[in-house]
Amino acid sequence: MWFNKKKDQEEPLELLIVSIKNAQIxxxxxxxxxxxxxxxSLKMTIDAIKLGIINKDISFSLNTGDFPVGNIQPNNFYxxxxxxxxxxTxxxxxxxxxxQQAGIEDYNLTVQKIIDxxxxxxxxxKMLWIGNVKTNATRKKITEYTKQFPDLIEAYDTCVDQHVSGSKKVPYISLSDHTKYKYLIDxxxxxxxxxxxLLLHTKRLLFIQERRWKSYYHFELEPYRHFIPVKNDMSDLISQIEFVEQQGLTYYETIVNNAFDFAIENLKYDVAIKRIQNLINNKL
Known part of the structure; x- marks a missing residue:
């Protein structure tokens, strides 16, 4: 599995290990x-079991970190x-x-608020981005662009956990209020x-920065059909915004509707649970 040496002892990284026997945990x-x-993740696994078609006893490991660690092995998930x-995997x-720590009390309810x-x-x-700049150096670029192009981009450095917990007053814009902006970027x-x-449900044109690590559905999203791509170093962000502006409203609406339709069909809780069931049964 995934282990790091720390103080001469081996400690597992962020890991959930689940064993299923006779169709129960x-x-x-x-x-x-x-x-x-x-x-x-455990609740979602239990809901997958409740579908009633778990066909094997299995023990699996789920790396609950932000990216995979270690070599891929059978029954290891990320x-x-x-x-x-x-x-x-x-x-x-x-x-x-x-x-909940980031203000998403319930996925389905949050999605419905965004849709409404x-x-x-x-x-x-203009474009909106809000997030923690410290988690990746490229995020600083968006705040720099805000200073250079205030009419095009609005960006905030924040830590949403602090807003939700009330531990510190920080900038905060709810996901449903993201819809007040014409453009969004991840x-x-x-x-x-x-x-x-979540952003795919907003009916606002989403720009997605190129990156290495992707969720399973990310591979089904098509550039210029579901979103507007941006280079990893963000060097083409302004030109991509200007490109979209030149295309007109019909172009904008076509992409946001494609993205919304994709989200409604593929990004439901029940669809995610069905995927977990198939993963457990090794059908993917």
Whole structure:
């Protein structure tokens, strides 16, 4: 498995180990999983078992970190991968249940709030990004662009956990309020992004920065059909915004509707649970 040497002892990384016997959970071990990631992933596993078609006894390990660690082995799962050949290892991430620490009390309810808000016209004719700049150096680029192009981009450095806990006053814009902006962008942090699936429901044009680690559904998204691509170093961000502006409203609406239709069909909780069932049964 995945181990690091620390003080002459081996400690497992962020890891949830689940054993299933006779179509029920027989044992659980949780090592270092951040916040409630393990609990949510376990709940999703239980819901997959409740579908009633678990055809084998199995013990599997889920790396609950932001990116894979160690070599891929049988019955090892991750929240993301970097190539299509490894898609059979990718588990739907914990946010399909909730991420209460980040203000997502319930995935389905959050999605519905976003959809309700998306029916109203956007207010700001610019791009929005809000997130923790410290998790990836490229995120600093968006704040630099804000200073250079204030009419095009609005960006905030924040730590949403601090807002939700009330421990510190920080900038905060809810996911449903993201719909007040014409353009949105997802920028990589420590690893894969759990936010993309939510932003695809906004009916706002989503720009996605190129990155290594992707959720399973990310590989099905097509550039210029579901989103606008941006280079990893963000060097073409302004030119990509200008390109879209030149294409007109029909182009904009076509892409946002394609993205929304994809999200409605593929990014439901029930669809994620079905994927987990297939992973357990080694059908992917």
């Amino acid at each position: 027989s044992s659980i071990s949780n090592f270092n999983s951040f916040q409630s990631r393990a609990e949510s 929240y993301c991968c970097d190539c299509k050949e490894n898609l059979s 990718v588990f739907p991430d914990f946010i399909f249940d909730h991420w 808000a998306s029916s109203r016209p956007f207010i700001h004719n 920028i990589e942090g420590r690893g894969y992004s759990g936010r993309i699936k």
